[in-house]
Amino acid sequence: MSPDRSPETAVDPIISVRDLTKSYGRGENSVQAVDDISFDINSGTVVGILGQNGAGKTSTIKMMLGLVTPTSGEIQIAGSDVLAETHEVYQDVGAMLEGARNTYWRLTVRENLDFFASLNGIDPKNVRSHHEALIERYGLKEKANVPIRDLSRGMKQKVSLICTLARQTGVVFLDEPTLGLDVETSLDLQQEIRHLAEEESMTILLSSHNMDMVEAVCDRIIILHEGHVIADNRIENLVEVFQTQMYQITVEPPVSEPLKDRLGKRYSTKSWCKIGGKVQFEVLPSSGDDFYNFVNELQQEDIELVSIRSLEPDLENIFLEMTNKTSLTENQNGGQQ
Structure with missing residues (x-):
């Protein structure tokens, strides 16, 4: 991890989440997925959002993307309200979601890149060299004119990633980006993420079960547990606690x-x-x-x-220790946070 990464502050954050809550259902059958969480994220940083199944991680990410409506709270990205100014937000945000069809499977690799770039008003003809560089970098040159549906799972994952980058947004959400990738490509992706943050000031929110990758690329992690933020700190600070x-x-x-x-x-x-x-x-x-x-x-x-x-200590040990301790405290207090 680079020693010169500055800590997060709340000065002019590019992402601001305030008092965010999400409940599903009503009455006795309601489920509180996210319970009054707040945090800021600065431009040009890589932040990992982690949580076990049921922690509220997916709901939080989908609310930040405007895909799920919060029960209460506010989210701003690049100065725009996610709910009230969704169109403006989407000009600044790209996302690659796990298990979702992030590309059009009947289109070829090149056609997908052109399409997603055009969504942000970018003329594909003016960024042809950039697209070819992305295709080359991720080993897709020989498949550039092949429909996505005919590619392997790993190649589909690569295309999803480069289509997200083709939109050239300032903020990118990456959900399980290494899924289906070989080791070499995963390592290349780690370098790419750090390059985008450090050289192009891109803000990247990363959600992954690949703890080695999270530890390698993130400046900071936010750990969710049963709808609450139980940790929000730089990784090196968390490692020191568990030394x-x-x-x-x-x-x-x-x-x-x-x-x-x-x-x-x-x-x-x-x-x-x-x-x-x-x-x-x-x-x-x-x-x-x-x-x-x-x-x-x-x-x-x-x-x-x-x-x-x-x-x-590594991030996986820290993650398990913190969630286990929180669960134990909640059980001792009758389920109260």
């Missing part, structure tokens, strides 16, 4: 299922597996004392320790 709290434990078998469940609830254990006749798992103690209590509990259960290895 040296992750351990890989190897023990001699057997380890009973009741003991696994008990350790999981008390110490956030995960990734249980058998390797070379040994039992291996990871543990996320909340403090040094908690770790010593964990070791003592293993000894009391006559579990023989083979090795303990400290692991470097």
